Amino acid sequence: MTVTAPADGSPAASLLEEGAGAGPDRAFRTVTLVAGTMVLVILLLIAVTMTVRAWPAFSEFGTSYFFGTEWVPSEGKYGILPLVWGTVLVSLIALVFAVPMSVGIALFVNELAPRRLRRPVVTVVDILAAVPSVVFGLWAFYNLLPGFQTVFNGIADAVAGIPVLNTLFGPSTGSSFMSAGLILALMITPIITSVTREVFATVPENDKSGALALGATRWEMVRGVVFPHSMGGVTGAVMLGLGRAMGETVAVALIIGARPEISLNLFGVGETMPAQIFRQLSEAGALLRSALIGLGVILLVLTVLVNVGARRAVVAVDRRVKGTA
């Protein structure tokens, strides 16, 4: 710890000795206040400097930047919609797989698993959270891509004649929205699981035992008591996962195909905002750099909105629990 303590005397003695001074207390308070405000300062600095740097792109392209459907910097086309599309689509795919998985794991840990199994299960999920993004990417690139290509094309062939499905599940080269979404699902499962577990743990024990006492099965108790009570909190958890998914960079960059396209083919190639920033930032000329920093700003705004929403939902649960307790 960085604290300076007088070298002599026991802690109790030193407490009595100088405890009366108001000056040091004010100084310490100021130091902590400055430290606390640093979060605000840094966040403000990030938002302001990036917006300033992005401004040339915003003002130069205006609506064609925000609503343009083509991102081809070499031809001067800076429409960000394909990248927004890729980011949103990949994140949604990730949620579709991660949410049921996370809720299942949370229920398993909180309601089903024998007590001595809980800690190992939680450890496994924590380890999943600890694996760096680039390792997921490396592994997926070498060990999953060829398999993805085979499986996706198999599915595409199977649904080839069925309308809608044949659009959603078209031919694949392996790298795709779906590949990135599946890897992201694994990566965001831990955070959704841990928040969901906390939310489930707030369900009043009386309600749960009451339901069981009335003869409900465990599943009926979960459906009838745990789920209704936790809706808001789980929504918060899902949004936290969404925020995480939207910002993931390297793992997605390696397996999405690097093609900014608005395509409904989930097995087709695409591109996300963070991946595009990651690929192009240092090589960009003034205008493209500004457009990329603009992507950073939009990503910042989107993730902030999602996180604000998530926190609100979680806080609402907290309040309700504390209100009724």
Next chain:
Amino acid sequence: MKRLRPMTVLVATVAALALFAAACGGSGDDSSKDTTTTAAAAADAPTDADIKALTATAAGGGASFPDAFYQAVNSDFNGVAGKELVTYAKSGSSDGRKQLADQTLQFAGSDSLPKPEETFKGGEILFFPTVAAPITVSYNLDGVKDLQLSPDTLAGIMSTEIKVWNDPKVAADNPDATLPSTPIVVVHRSDGSGTTNNFTKYLVAAAPNTWKLGSGDTVAWPTGTQGAEKNSGVAQLIKQTSGAVGYVDLADSQKAGLSVAAIKDQAGDYVKPTADGVKAALENSEVAENLTYNPLNAKGEGAYPITAPTWIITYAKYTDAALVSTLQTYLRYVLTTGQDQAQKVGYVAIPESLQTKALAQVDKITAG
């Protein structure tokens, strides 16, 4: 580093003196072994002592096309120096030039020339040709080893007009092969790339009727194609994707163990990307005043038509004298001793006449 300036200037002076002495010594030896022209180049080769005397580090980066060559040369150069004097981080030609322009790098590797609108913070720039190599058309297709492609077929494939491997046009180029009906996956560079520039320039020149996407460090690839970063990324992705085809330097293509196609030259022969094919292409291209040249779609017999040049780009002036001597010594090393490493990793040394011109240009880098 800035605090050490007087010191570095002193060391640089010593280094310069040492260089001068070495040059004198070299010229004295000339008479004994000037029967070969490489001996003349060897006179310019920095001695181990020259390299050890250097103090400033030089950070370079850019083109991934010559990366395997630069990594080999740098490993030797830094090995002699006993410290990491020169680094080269591949990031694409556009990236290298941009970082040189922003002065976040001290020299750049590029396979393409800057566009007129590219401006460089540090003023005038110099081009040093280093090696040349074939851009291969590499592919991943089970059971097909010796693919042959005419420029028109190649352009059709790359612009996704030809969608499957057993298309009649591909079959016409390959009368002896059994082609599967696998869909073609075109893999291209997603970053700004001199390889893309040279490859598309070749298509513009050789297949003007089929290739409509123009040329440049990046082009607007059609829907359904797939991007990857740097030559190595393209090679890796081709390896991981069945039915894939793309344009890659030979070193990266062979590291990934890919098959390479033979390309039809202007005389109508299918030419593999051989060392001799590249040499023939180099002999048939003209070098401009600033040492830029274009060996693409060269005419000579046996010339591999997609032969690409590559340059190290430096500023003519740097503020730091120690940096200048590092760059000068390094460039001399690349253009003499380093040339021997080229063929080992899939490149071809530049012709001796060009080496001489480039060596003469090294002195144009000055401090001030």
Next chain:
Amino acid sequence: MTTDTATGTDPVPATRSSEVAVALTGGTLGAGRRMRNTAASVLMVLAFLLAATPLVVMGVQVFSQGIDAVTSGSWWTAPIPETGRADLADNEALQDLGFGDTSGGDSSASEVVLGMAPAIVGTLLTVLGASVLAIPLGILGAVYLHEYGKKGRLARLIRFMTDVMTGVPSVVMGVFVYTVWVLPRGVDGKSALAASLALACLMLPIVVRSTEEMLKLVPDNLREASAALGTRTWKTTVKVVLPAALAGITSGSLLAVARAAGETAPVVFVIGFVTTTNLGFLGQNTTLSAQIYSQQQNGGALSTELAWGAALTLVGIVLVLTLVARGISRRFQIG
């Protein structure tokens, strides 16, 4: 019921009471209800297996493909080797095309000493720098929130913004440091220090929040006892509260460190490129995550081996940090 389930993470009684209830009512269940219940239970187990299986497979593959490099002896001490020549040394296709080593059997080229020392040092250095910047600041910030600001308007704003900042994508931090730090400084801007700055931005909110959570767990009667002795808040905080929360704060900070050590996106723009060890915060450097990415991009058998080795090393470092953090926090909770 005495357990406070709102804060506890182990609602033990749930299982017990449910087991009792199931045991009591089990006999009267209809087949449909029983089946649905069983199906739900199976799905829950399946959900866990669905997440655990890829993790295990990935773990095995990272381990098996990285272990040779990591145990090669030179791994922790040698510079990062140049792999191109060795990777292409015996390439027959290349030789058929007239390339390759034409000088004859020089086998020395194919002997490559696998090493990752520069990246290991770089990772430790950047993370150390980020920790020095972010952890004291984060702890002091948390002290303000919990000991001074409490429920005040400013404290609430900071708390909220800290949560928001936790959600800011790491690549944005990289863009930020690249534009304000690297671009103005040119080639001298690329350094372990720049990477530390980006990672510190990432760590700060995590440290603030985890520290505040830990401060909350320190019983108020400790503070009151100290205050009763006439001690000022600052001294109470420094001598009583922080020591009491030390284990928890350490654990939270370690988790932040682990998170930072694994980051790639914010590091790659700002760290530069080296293959030998740079012990300084200034000058270009490299990290394990940057090496995994660039060696993967390199292709070739040896580069791929380096990438897997770096991945195993990084996962090892991150796992040790995470497990140590868990161990500390577990002890803290019990004690």
